[in-house]
Amino acid sequence: MGVSTSGPEPGIAVVTVDFPPVNALPVQGWYDLADAVRTAGRDPAVRCVVLAAEGRGFNAGVDIKEMQRDTATGGHGALIGANRGCAEAFSAVYACEVPVIAAVHGFCLGGGIGLAGNADAIVASDDAVFGLPELDRGALGAATHLARLVPQHLMRALYYTSRTATARELHAHGSVWRVVSRDRLHEAALELAREIAKKDGCLIRLAKAALNGIDPVDVHRSYRFEQGFTFEANLSGVADRIRDTFGTENRQGAGQP
Template sequence: GFCVGGGVGLVGNADCIVASDDAYFGVPEVNQGALGAATHMARLVPPHMLRTLYFTARTIKAVDLVQFGSVLETVPREELMDAALRVATDIASKDTRVIRAAKEALNGIDPVDVNKSYRFEQGFTFELNLAGVADELRDEFAGTEKSKK
């Protein structure tokens, strides 16, 4: 049902996404004093939706991502593997030399270098950790007081 945080990082790097119709996507790290996967979430939603989801730690339904074109289709969970295999079979039926060239071409024209962008984003998480903000918020979430000792 949930694809959050690191899961969004994996999905944001995918070439094609098929999701279960009960799936939710989100980046809730802001609640724990960290940042993460905005680079990848930006591949799934328009800019203002990204900002809303990121700042509020809300999730978005997979069925809503279909309208943005980031999710190809949603299916009942029990049909997910079959749906993914249909897409994979379609791609695999193409000449591999062409598919590899297409993949390289698409990566080359991508306006955002995901590795550099994610590294930039994680620099802010590092700063929040150094300032103790992340410990404070994680302790509040977990009901511990490690940062106060």
């Protein structure tokens, strides 16, 4: 459980996230993920990083229960930690010195959109769905990254409704490189990584820096701007009210008292 790194082939590092049951990361998990991606990118022998996950889905965002435990005692440490941790992880993927491929299966929600949206390429399984259920979770944010996956008006509609888009829909928009069956996802991601890893290590790093340099949106600044509204929602009490409702619905749905 946690974040691990492996090197299945020369030039390729696979960073795998595993936080059962749904890969909703605690504060430290976001920092661990950021460290793993940065470390892989700094390795001169690595020319491509694959970001993958174990379990039911790619990523379900932040650990809401951790946040609720903290706010129940009147604290905001978990909220601040999650804000900073997410920013660190998203930034690590975007600024990684080599291309990052997100291998997405199942659900890619909330923070998962921040990771996939900042990746250089996405390979997804045919059961993958992408979305920001933030308004249903008492939060805001990652519209910056969803806007990198779908056109502006679709991004807004998805954001306001908390609906999801399928991997095939994103493939039609050009943001998902390839859609494969779940059992083919790992190999499909490695196939793309293998092709990238054949390039000269120095040149691929220059290419990554060049592409980031011509990006029309400063993803670091725009995401931090969004997070200010998340914090405002928390200070006003709106976020707690919505999160508490979400927690109750989840317990009832699971047959818990």
